[in-house]
Amino acid sequence: MEAGDSMSRRLRISGILVMAGLVVEALCLMWSRPIAFVVLACVGGTLIGLGVLFFLYSLVSVAHHHTETSGLTHDKK
Numbered sequence: 667m668e669a670g671d672s673m674s675r676r677l678r679i680s681g682i683l684v685m686a687g688l689v690v691e692a693l694c695l696m697w698s699r700p701i702a703f704v705v706l707a708c709v710g711g712t713l714i715g716l717g718v719l720f721f722l723y724s725l726v727s728v729a730h731h732h733t734e735t736s737g738l739t740h741d742k743k
Contacts, residue, residue, distance in 0.1 A: 669724030676724035680717045 691710035694702045 675727075677721065680721035680724065683713050683717030683720060685717075687711070687715075687717060689742060702720050 687710045690713060691706050694706035694710060697705075
């Protein structure tokens with residue numbers, strides 16, 4: 667698997683997490699119960715937070731993988 671495929675897959679997963687969090691929050695805005703705020707803050711906020719953290723992690727890990735790979739190919743020359 668190439669680094670581009672891996673990055674594309676990770677971005678897709680992080681986007682799905684953020685979108686799921688936004689859907690949960692949108693549904694909670696239509697719900698007029700006291701528990702709606704708890705669901706909005708806990709579930710929606712957690713999904714969005716996980717999506718953002720996974721996005722940042724994938725940026726760092728792909729950059730780290732790229733520097734390791736370029737260093738190895740440079741040594742072989």
